[in-house]
Amino acid sequence: MAANMDVSGCTEVSLDKKNYGVPDFMAEGPTGVKSGIVSSHPLEKSEKNFWKNQQEQEFANLRKLQGLHAPLRLMMERSIVTQSESPSVFPSSNALADALSGRDSIIGFEDILNVPENSEMMGNAHAMYERKMGIF
Template identity: 45%
Template sequence: MTASVLCVSSFGLPSVKPKPGGFESLDIHEGHYGVPDVMTYGLSSSRPNVASSHPLEQSEKMYTKNKELMHMTMLRNLQGLHAPLRLTMELRAAEKVGRLPFLPSSNFMRDVLSGRDEEIGFEDFLNTAEFREQMGQPHAVLEKQLGIL
């Protein structure tokens, strides 16, 4: 009975609390002398084995995903199934808008649909197109995409 009351009181919304991630053991194959056997197993990358040091870090990484999930669940509870389906369909259509490959995309349509057009973040002034590190020649980029080059 408490489980049904708990489910009704939360309205099916996802949990806001961060879920603790377990630490994974490092898979290092050691040789006869206790030294990693690089010749047999190769160099191992430590990046995928590094766990977050604090639960807040994992929560911050998943913030936008959790926010979108909460928004879609709330839309479904308030307006029915059509609202999140329609919004998802519009977001997918906004992602498929074609543009020449050498022109950077501002993703303004996606930002408007998700409500990010009213927020100011670091990507608004630090990631502008005119200060990009890589800039290709437009004709060469088009020829490469068309398979001419």
């Protein structure tokens, strides 16, 4: 929405003619406020990068013990598993990726709360697939 000020003090507001200035939640989803918020605790950044730091440490140890081939093989296996072959709009469990990274034996906060599979909301699967493929 753009506003222009006249000399007389009147304000002209231009609206999007398609949606009249209202966001389209069905196609775009709700807007997130969380992305604009700065971290609230100094350890939050460390916790977000915990798995990445642990994998780097694991790869460094493997490189020292077994040579360069071991971390390269693990990285290749993980990249193959995480590639999405099926263009599904439904979330996948990534059980094999969890087994390769060691996350399958650990129960964390993300395993219990805020899981997309347990969400009560479900959108139109056809519209979600068209949006994912860039058709919409």
